[in-house]
Amino acid sequence: MESLQNVAAGFAVVLEPTNLLYCLVGVVIGMLIGVLPGLGPAATIAILLPLTYGVEPVTAIIMLAGIFYGAQYGGTITSVLLRLPGEASSVVTVLDGHALARKGKAGTALGVAAVGSFIGGTVAIVGLTFLAPVVAGFALDFGPPEYAALALLGILLVSTIASGAKVKALIAAAIGLLLATVGRDAFTGAERFTFDSLSLADGIDFVPVAMGLFGLGEILYNLEERHRAVHAPGKVANVWPSRKDLKESSGAVTRGSVLGFFLGILPGGGATIASMAAYAAEKKRAKDPSRFGKGAIEGVAGPETANNAAATSSFIPLLTLGIPANATMALMFGALLIQGITPGPQLVSEHPELFWGVVNSMYIGNVLLLIMSIPLVGVFVRILRVRAAILAPVTALITMIGAYTINNSVFDVLLVVVFGAVGYLMKKFGFEPGPLVLAFVLGSLLESSLRRSLLMFDGSAAGFFTRPISATLLVVFVVVAVLPLIRAVRERRAAVPAGATAAADGSSDGASAKNREEESV
């Protein structure tokens, strides 16, 4: 009963005018950046972090969450109409969505995607409502060894599941951990890596790092992209899906909801992987797989449902364990830390208004997005006429001024520019910034948990294996770390059918090359 009261109290929080307004602002921004190719949700959230200082924690997270799941809706529009995915999680939607558009059924594709997204999102919120308190209750007994093991596993999974080179992602993660040690050591008081600079004595703030790597790095990278001439499409007619369309896609929507929900929870999972897995699953199930790519409605419904379900359920590890499952959730983690709230198992019991407020705001946000995606879709299509050349300096200037306002410090702005340059170079050399930011966020938790554990175990590392949960997590860690090595060795020995696999790899690489968004994780 108590939990039901909390759920109801959460609705009261959402319905406060300020929170409703921020929810609306969040989903509109999410829709916009979803439609515009270039800037992804992680970059946008990073750039807007300074804006959250002045508001209540629950309001801040409601808005940031809205940007995240709103972008999943918006990314569909350009996939279908222009064959250009606005977001990495909408890449597979291009295949059948654009084929439908060419047949004059763009409205059907967009309508089914919107309805599917709505259902997937809603199913995932319900799942979140019931599953999150259970996980949090389970995790209340976690001590430092469990947290150390969990953080290690989370960083490893996010690094190895992300697109791109695994070793490079791991290097980025390790450097993220190293950056997190800059400043005064909490245990001994020694100054580490400060190079006698006063500005570094308190460590490097999360916000400039995130704004630089995700925000400015992305902006600088987009500058050199030859600006593709985007032709704004004409009017989009009739976005209301017919009853027949809905009936044909109902199976795909159901499967996409379930698949997306579970893939979203896994560390390293998330919207992009969920959408791709859902597409593969639909194609495998179909009686006539050759329809796919030529305008199969399930090929739109499945992935679009799954990416929304996953975007929502990826909040579960963050809000219940305090472990972000992907780069965007690492930004949410940072946003909560700014507000003086450490996400973890106590969050549900200690800040029920925050937890239920954010969860319930997603219902409202999804309804708003459904309205924006069906009757108002024409308005957002028109946004595509705004030229990238005009948008770029606007986002850059907002980032710079925003960075200054955090602490009224020019040093912070300089840090953002420096990390922006680093983020640009990382992209050019094939390092994902996501694992670095995630490891940076978890760095101090990981170090203090490890050191506390060592004190608990009297200096014996074997102590981790005396506790069932930390032992299990560490075994999983070792398996995840070692398995790809074994597989690589085996593949090298069995190099005979290499031609066949190379062809398959080649085609999936094309799709990954399109995944310019690092938050594709």
Place this chain on the structure above:
Amino acid sequence: MDGSSNGRPDGSDGAGAGGADGAAAVAPADPAQALAEEWAEDAPPPAGPVANLAAGLVTAGIGVLGAVTALGLGLGTLNQPGAGLWPLAISVAVIVLSLAQVFIGRRGGDGEKFSRYSWLSLVGLATLLGLVALLPVIGFEIPALVLSLVWMKFLGGESWRSAVLYSVLVVGVLYGVFVGALGTNVPHLF
């Protein structure tokens, strides 16, 4: 050159993608494959083994610097870990992974070659640094206006007319929002 064989041999994007394309590989005229190939052609060339080598050496250097500094901080014992123990452990991990990248994984990893368009990013970076330098001296309006003009006209290829028009508009709106509405302390001239 192994870069030409594929550039990204590990194909390590999502597991689902592999599944989708594995199934797609049957028909040669598959739209999924056609689209992927079209995008691959469109994508900039990969950075190549030399860039990978350089990147690996740079990150290894960061690891060595971290390890040396960490040793100076004192390691303590496992019972009583010192300030340097954890940084040393990560630094060693950075070094080992970087060397693995240098020796084993040189052909792996996407990355992109620098092109003549990379100058645009460099110029962009320079204007940002200029803004940082001038911000405390003359406030944000003039540097922001110049930055916006440069980005729109020279980096973005807008006409003078629209660059001037939109730049003035953008700075005006930023002034209205950050100074007027939000009342932040961002240094401003006017």
